[in-house]
Amino acid sequence: MLKNFARKLPSFANKRNFTTDQFKVLDLEKSHFPLVATVFGATGFTGRYIVQALARTGVQVVVPYRGEDWTFRDLKVLGDIGQIIPVRYDIRNEESIERAISHSNIVINLAGRNYDTRNFSLQDINVDAAERIARISQNVDRYIYVSALNASEDASSEFARTKALGEKVSRKHNPKATIVRPSIIFGDEDRFINKWSKVSQNWPFIPRFNSEHKIQPLHCSDFAKGILSTIENPQAVAKTCEFAGDETFTWDQFLDMIIEGTAQYDRLNLPVSTEFMKMVAGPMEQFSRDPNFIVDEIDYHNQDLVVVPKKDVLTLKDFGVKATPIQEKLIRLSRMYRPSKFFNAIANPQNK
Known part of the structure; x- marks a missing residue:
């Protein structure tokens, strides 16, 4: 997909001076x-899908990471030998960020x-x-910043406000x-x-709020295709892109699909x-490392x-790019x- 774009750029080896201590695997x-x-x-x-999509097009991918080395192990197998390059960094340390991008187009x-x-x-x-x-x-x-739908400096959600400020800077x-x-992006290991x-499995009731607000869920693979398209197409330079699924649902319709998918028919809809x-x-956010609900996220979804x-x-x-229907996944x-x-049953409340 990126072959035509690659021809328009200076060659990787000629563009920048490389240091052998950073890229030891390849003869650059x-x-x-x-x-x-x-x-x-x-x-x-979403990062792993972007890395996989880039690797499949022959792009070498530098993966900045923090924490333990196991955090990038699943990414190493997404490309050829020497194609996925992990680099330790600290988001507050400018020198480590410079090192992570020093060879990148x-x-x-x-x-x-x-x-x-x-x-x-x-x-x-x-x-x-x-x-x-x-x-x-x-x-x-090419520089791509991933923000969020409805990002605005005037939003009630701090997440939406800070994402808008991120766009600005x-x-x-x-x-x-x-x-x-x-x-909203869905896929394996989504939130x-x-x-x-999990809520339908573990809670005695399904909390129904923001019921009539509409959403267009987007599959992670379609998001990755969209990111690659912004790299390949010159029309995306200096532009804003909004990515969403093709189908529109209310939150009530989505929760009905969750009940069908999990076959938790005895849950009270509250x-x-x-x-x-x-x-x-509030307490979930304070005392849980992986809270089911977040106060600011509730504000963000209230639209x-x-x-x-x-x-x-x-x-x-x-x-x-044609979006994948959520029902397929x-x-x-x-x-x-x-x-x-x-x-193993086909979800159907009449057959429970």
Whole structure:
């Protein structure tokens, strides 16, 4: 997919001076990788799909990571020998960021949080780190910043506000940056289908809030295709892209699908207010490392998360990407949460 784009750029070996201490696996003068991409946030949920998609097109991928070495092990097998290059970094250390992008033609910033942790706040990751990476990456050929749908400085959600500020600082330091705003992303190990399936399995009731608000869930593989399209197509330079699924659902319709997928037909459907859910989410966020519900996320979801056609805003359709229907994936993703008697059954409440 990226072959035509690769021909337009200087060769990988000629473009930058390489140090053998950073890239020991390859003879860089004879490297067969025409492009190099650094993917911040590669060890996260969507990052692995981006790395795999890039590797399949012959791009060498630099994977900045923090923490233990096992965090990148699953990424190493996504490419050829020497194609996936892990580099330890600290998001607050500019020298380590420079080292991670020093040989790259492409930089993709997927790093982000939707709630504060003990080590990083939303401001730290979504704004300060975004500014740092964009400033250091201002001379690369393609810079892509992944934001969020409905990001706005006036939003009630701090997540949406900080993502909007991240867009602002990215464009400030790199006017040719491509901003990508994805909708809710689902897939293996997501915090969408899996989260609600766990709730249906473990809770005696299904909390129904924001029921009439609309969503357009996007599969992780389609998100990766969209990111690759923004790299390949010159029309995406300095543009904003909004990626979402083709189908629109209300939250009530989605939760009905979750009940079908998990076959948890005996759960009580309990309508609750967003304020009540915030009261429930507060202690979870404080005392759990992996909370089911987050106060700010409830605020963020208290709106329609759909792509509305706008002038100069590109969508997946502009790149010829057809989104995967959620029904094709939901049963496989939610089956593990079923009672044993329904595990192999076709979900149908009349046959319970």
